Amino acid sequence: MALLQILHYPDPVLSKKAEPVTEFDDDLKQLAEDMAETMYAAPGIGLAAPQVGVSKRMVIIDCAPKDEPAQLTILVNPEICDAEGECFEEEGCLSVPDYYASVHRHSKITIRYQDLTGHAHQAEAEGLLAICCQHEFDHLEGILFVDRLSPLKRGIFRKKWQKLQARQMEKM
Numbered sequence: 640m641a642l643l644q645i646l647h648y649p650d651p652v653l654s655k656k657a658e659p660v661t662e663f664d665d666d667l668k669q670l671a672e673d674m675a676e677t678m679y680a681a682p683g684i685g686l687a688a689p690q691v692g693v694s695k696r697m698v699i700i701d702c703a704p705k706d707e708p709a710q711l712t713i714l715v716n717p718e719i720c721d722a723e724g725e726c727f728e729e730e731g732c733l734s735v736p737d738y739y740a741s742v743h744r745h746s747k748i749t750i751r752y753q754d755l756t757g758h759a760h761q762a763e764a765e766g767l768l769a770i771c772c773q774h775e776f777d778h779l780e781g782i783l784f785v786d787r788l789s790p791l792k793r794g795i796f797r798k799k800w801q802k803l804q805a806r807q808m809e810k811m
């Protein structure tokens with residue numbers, strides 16, 4: 640097990656479309672384990688492989704409430720095959736630290752994915768899990784939640800981000 644480095648906006652890997660996973664081998668299992676350790680340490684409720692510099696279509700999610708047992712889900716080559724409803728909830732991202740904003744998403748989705756052995760699954764998700772899936776699947780397309788803000792809000796984000804970066808530079 641190893642903690643991986645989480646890439647931050649605007650790292651170019653984060654805006655690249657990730658490649659499908661074709662080999663369901665020990666390396667993939669190891670990557671999933673390391674990603675889980677990294678996500679729990681952050682802490683976060685979702686992490687996509689491109690966020691740790693691996694441009695492959697795998698995400699991990701654990702939306703279980705803090706006082707309940709962990710519920711890790713590993714989704715390989717995931718896709719949304721059906722979506723309905725709308726919601727507008729505040730999101731954050733481990734690749735965009737200290738910034739939160741509301742994003743339009745579907746409130747209920749049907750997903751297809753493979754597990755670490757390559758077996759295919761279909762599942763329905765709603766609420767926080769549905770939002771988290773859409774956020775993480777976006778990472779595989781090279782899309783960050785800040786890319787889904789209105790042009791006005793994106794402008795505000797860029798200014799805030801520049802200020803945060805400048806403050807971090809001062810601390811160094």
Ligand code: NI
Pocket residue numbers: 731732733734774775778
């Ligand atoms: Ni994210």
